[in-house]
Amino acid sequence: MSETSYDASCIQVLEGRAAVRKRPGMYVGSTGERGLHRMVYEVVGHALAEALAGHGDTIDVTITADGGVRVVDNGRGIPVEVEEPSGKPGIEAVLTELRACTIHSIGICVVNALSSRLEVEVRRDGFRWTQEYERAVPLAPPARHEETTETGTTITFWPDADIFETTEFSFAILSLRFRELASLNKGLALSLTDERDTTHTVRHSYEQGAQDFVSHLNSRNGEPIHPTVIAFVAEDEDITISVEIALQWDTSDSESIHSFANSIRTDEGGTHEVGFWTALPEAFNAYARQEQLLPEADDDLTRDAIGRGLTAVISVKLDDPCFEGATRTRLGSTATRTYVQKAVHEHLTAWLNRNPTEAAAIIRNATHTHTRTRTRTRTRTSDSDAP
Template identity: 55%
Template structure:
């Protein structure tokens, strides 16, 4: 084979050998290729830094050890994320003598041992705390645990001080303060509205968790706390007057399998005002491209509604089945799954590929939605009438 630019000139294979291969290790790889870890070095990637730190705090909530997260946009343009969880471990357990705090902040491959930390972890498990550290011009971690306050400081992912024990403390939790590196990001200007919207979404997806957001640029505090979880989310997405709601409140149910490897939350409500909206999440990450959990929900929904409508003789034996399109007309629904081992696929890794998610979501929806319809006959009749009307409007009846 010859070079395409000069057919008569043979290729010198010795010009390309092992010395031309550059291997980037650890945090150096993150700093050299930040887009591979964040997806962007623009505004979207900048805000992803906050979500990565918040995800760690949410993991503490999922493990049953935290119920509050405070996020602050500091006056100098940094971010502070503090939680009331157990606090990052400060002990050193490996031959290097590094504390678990330092390993968590400097090693891409460092993760807690199975079943000792979290049975499920929020997000896609991409960047993590160490990646945020690598892409920050400076970062300070403060831990309250084991009866003391501990701190350590970093610059561009490199520790500039040892983990230091300070005064006694009866508190518990972790606070991370970081300043994004202006040499990495196209912008370091935070959007209060963008952060507030995502943090509110996370409280909907993790019922009982309170997240506050404070802006010191000027001060503009906001606190999100939704005990009703996804039903509150659907109410937020359906801000229509009562006459436009086919039923109220929203339908909601939650289930977890015996092995505690997958849990499902569903909330749904029909209205006559909008064409409907469907949102799905896996480990609190929006799955824009759908996936197995969406397939399971839509399959079970179509089956349950048709079965109920026929049993109640709202459609006859001679009528065609109500289609998925008919049933989803005016339906606002949110489906959230949490899995111990999520498999993300698609061009942006936002499609869930776990077959067990399809199976389990179908099982949960068939059981709980059928039960709700049977126990709410008036609301159920109104829902079926709405769906039949939608079908009639398409000229099918």
């Protein structure tokens, strides 16, 4: 998804910081470890939005020796000119007001509101700019420094111990999430460095995208029923939506579905999952009837039968996602359901016809009668599930 411009006119003020500090759980999910790490994800999401818009391809995250987190990107840099109607410099407006912007989420302001201290550095318009905050209050106007040809934003924040139950970041949790993000965004290089105790760095970059994600997830499950990870990407420029899907079946009884909208985990599903699950039985039943892999007298394969042993990644990217709830765990964009359903049906049908041996193996698995009671579980993406 590309943007033609990104300047102060993109910014619309919604609320101040008081509501965030009063009810932090509404914005980051909790004041425990989950909410603490959500702070990092929000800042990384700000940088990732630049990459999705075609501006920047590198994000470097560091857990600093004194317990803060620094996120560096090579995007365009936050606008520095005065924006209307607040009359504030763009940096200050973005960091002190909840807002709806054409590119970025509200998260960067939320992070500032829930931090005891935050420092921002912007490389834009030929200069380096800096500003510091304490609990979202600017200590001084943005300061202009030396000239530079570089562009991008660096945000360093220290979570407020008066808000959070813990301020200790987990390298393992962050690394797993960043591997997940890298696999969902081909061409993105995302690194994590820990400067506490001894310095340690990991770097993530994946060329096969969601296909790599499914391969990793299935490496810990049963034996694959078919060797090829089914993967495809579809895009509609008219409605500015793209979908990337990867799926593979194995011999386990569990169903593992991982869905995302603009790389945000949609743990409660939404319209993209509805479209996926509408198309999957349709495509398999049509193929099974066509190839006479189901007796005429038998009923169609059910959704549960087809889901047995399935690991799937469903990733959609759209310009104006509609999420249900402030924590954005369920996608409500109505057009997404129709588009995903159409894309899955077309691409899966084509794959089944090209790969009859593997297709038959999947259908046999769905029709197989287990002698033991099947316990169907729905595995949502958690920190331990990332690639």
